[in-house]
Amino acid sequence: MAYKLGTRSLQNLSGVHPDLVSVVKRAILITEQDFTVIEGIRNIDRQRKLVKEGKSKTLRSRHLTGHAVDIIPYPLVDWDIDKFYPIEDAMKKSAEELKVDLEWGGDWKTFIDGPHWQLSWDSYPK
Numbered sequence: 001m002a003y004k005l006g007t008r009s010l011q012n013l014s015g016v017h018p019d020l021v022s023v024v025k026r027a028i029l030i031t032e033q034d035f036t037v038i039e040g041i042r043n044i045d046r047q048r049k050l051v052k053e054g055k056s057k058t059l060r061s062r063h064l065t066g067h068a069v070d071i072i073p074y075p076l077v078d079w080d081i082d083k084f085y086p087i088e089d090a091m092k093k094s095a096e097e098l099k100v101d102l103e104w105g106g107d108w109k110t111f112i113d114g115p116h117w118q119l120s121w122d123s124y125p126k
Contacts, residue, residue, distance in 0.1 A: 003028050009037035016040040016066045019100045020119055024069060026094035033086035038115065039063065039070040057111050065126060068118035081106060084114040091117055 005013075005028050013021050024037060042050075042063040050056040062068035071091070073083045084106055095102035101123035105113025 003034045012037040012040045027090040031090035034074045036074040062118040070115040
């Protein structure tokens with residue numbers, strides 16, 4: 001079954017780096033798990049709030065510059081990391097096809113962030 005991005009997801013991709021948008025748009029076509037983009041660009045006030053709540057660890061978030069998105073399974077049943085693996089497969093395959101250097105928060109060792117996808121600092125410094 002082919003999925004498509006909904007209005008909310010498309011709105012949340014507004015202002016996001018075009019390479020990342022391309023990866024997300026390709027991934028939705030090849031994923032086995034429907035997903036929604038819950039956040040793209042953030043302002044610094046929202047980022048400060050997320051750090052204060054312990055939902056983020058940095059004020060240098062890639063969301064501030066349009067280099068990151070948060071994606072969750074649709075419908076979201078729970079926040080179990082296992083629910084994010086089908087999305088991981090599609091996002092990584094899409095990034096490889098499009099030759100985009102992508103990082104997944106689910107691969108991080110100290111702060112696992114299943115919804116988070118960002119363009120790498122090395123390939124996309126700003």
